[in-house]
Amino acid sequence: MNATTKGLFINGEWIVKDRTYPLYSPYRGALLANISKADTADVNVAIEGAYEAFQQMKEMPAHQRSAILYRVVELMRERKEELATIIAQEAGKPIKTARGEIDRTIVTYQFAAEEAKRIYGETIPMDAAPGGENRLGMTWREPLGVVAAITPFNFPFNLVAHKLGPAFAAGNTVVLKPANQTPLSALKMAEIFDEAGLPKGALQIVTGSGAEIGDPLVTDNRVKKVTFTGSAEVGKDIKAKAGLKKVTLELGSNSAVIVQPNVPLERVISRCVEGAFVYSGQVCISLQRIYVHEDIYEDFCKRFTEQSKTLKIGDPLDENTNISAMIHSKEIDRIETWVKEAEEGGAKVALGGSRQNTVFEPTILLDVNGKMKVACKEVFAPVVSIMPYKDLDEAIGFVNDSVYGLNVGVYSTNIDEAFYAARKIESGAIIINDIPTFRVDHMPYGGVKESGYGREGIKYAVEEMTELKFVSVKTFL
Incomplete structure (x- = not known):
């Protein structure tokens, strides 16, 4: 991958495409990079890779998932100024505000690292109902599988963290489609997660046209959840196409x-x-x-x-x-x-x-x-x-x-x-x-009416990214 053309991140490798689009800085209009444009075949490969990597993530002990996320926190702390500069360049966010976003992003991944170790179930008093005597009941939470994450331009590090952090904490894998104007921050996080030891294939990043690759991401049966932040119009379309998948939508507001x-x-x-x-x-x-x-x-x-x-x-x-x-x-x-x-x-x-x-x-x-x-x-x-x-x-x-x-x-x-x-x-x-x-970033966050569906905030997002399983045991005593 040369200095001016950025590739897709698929199965731990950088894939530079012939089709690219130019990325310009919003303030001065300077060319920042040429960004590879994924097609439906690339999306299929990314989903398949995430689907295969899920077994490893699912079986990974919680302390290992937590350690990877803590390592991400350490790496981001070491590179704070570099990361803030990326935001300022590609998103036009004032550098002081960009530094604040990086500080928040670090906290978000830290919360995710902590939450990986406290994904609890509960015991159920089975004898509260007639016929439940001599039975034990319990619940636990299991990861869903492949999560499709679609993120906006305005918080290109922190809103990505609100998708990746809880997904990895719970043991899922992610195919990420970042906003066209802010792909550099997402691609930088691919480098950081790779260095932190995330298994190959657990994070896939496809860049390019949402109109071209959005539907394959949302409708593929191997994808078990879609999490989206963006406009109400697009959010409604995603919900209509997602079928029985779990969906979290963070949409518009006029606060x-x-x-x-x-x-x-x-x-x-x-x-x-x-x-x-x-x-x-x-x-x-x-x-x-x-x-x-x-x-x-x-x-x-x-x-x-x-x-x-x-x-x-x-x-x-x-x-x-x-x-x-x-x-x-x-x-x-x-x-x-x-x-x-x-x-x-x-x-x-x-x-x-x-x-x-x-x-x-x-x-x-x-x-x-x-x-x-x-x-x-x-x-x-x-x-x-x-x-x-x-x-x-x-x-x-x-x-x-x-x-x-x-x-x-x-x-x-x-x-x-x-x-x-x-x-x-x-x-x-x-x-x-x-x-x-x-x-x-740990508070429950989400709206009513056309502002959204579901909740973010690391603990609450983990709940949305897991499936509740009930187990009952009948004793012989």
Whole structure:
């Protein structure tokens, strides 16, 4: 494999294809590499290799699986700056934020290493039912087999870790299809896992067109589970085609926060600015809708706007950069259209609203109504809408008036109303006194409605990647 052409990783070998596509950096447009494009035959070989390697992974003792994952943690710690630079180059993520992703990824694999040793079953009191006397009952969890993992561009190391970590902890094998814009991070992890001692064939990586190789991955009968992070549209299609396979879908969102009166605005605003604009809003739980009580609305908007003006736009490799390139120019075209439509509908642009080459400025919209695309769809850009409300029930109604339900934040100094909101809001997670963008990697993570199906978070993902087996023994005493 030469320096400019990256191959597929199949059965522990690098396979360079004649068909490739050029990978450019989002910010400067420099050519980073040529990436091999897999075809259906390559997918078949990868699945077959993973299927054959499964027997070895299944029989591997838990302490050995754990040791491999701990070795991955060690190798990543040694190469943190190299890995963060890969993210900055291929994803356009500011280097400071990229380092934070690597730190989180290390923690994710560490949790997976720990979880490999505590995959428990339980005993069942068989005599609780008539006819169950003199019987023992127990459960244990067994790995599924081949897992197909399809990952997005926005967290190219950590979201891959949320697929690979629990899969290997449980004893599965994986065929990974990374996002077209961020294959280098996945291919680097292939090198690291290989060095860490993962059996050949346990990790297969196929790069290329999702339209061409997605269906073979999802529909093959040797694949026992599909785990996908991406758009709701694609997620629905995967679920329809997967048949009886297990499926985990992490899909879209338009995450909201409710800000009640009497909260410390200086602390709330700094977090909300971060939640709205980190990685140019290209985060599933990016803060998109801010509902502020009418008593503090004007003060909040003024202070939020002033703090947002301090964000620095620039090269992702610049240590001082807060906002850099969006992943594709077509995404800038899309969000420009949405902001313009909102303005034509009566919304006011308090800050930003324009592009600077490959960057879209941090944008604050006021006078937005819930029917505008910037409020009811997933923006996935550095655009946030701030809207007033009269009372908590009205704010909860605004939040719930959405096809999504992933994470929602509630700021309040009253614990009763905070828990009241937590009960009433339709969402996979309620984050009290913080932004919905908050996530640590062992918590259960997943949405309701069109935000997804199933849960991630290492312990919970292991459960989704194993099969529960029941065993009963009749005694002769």
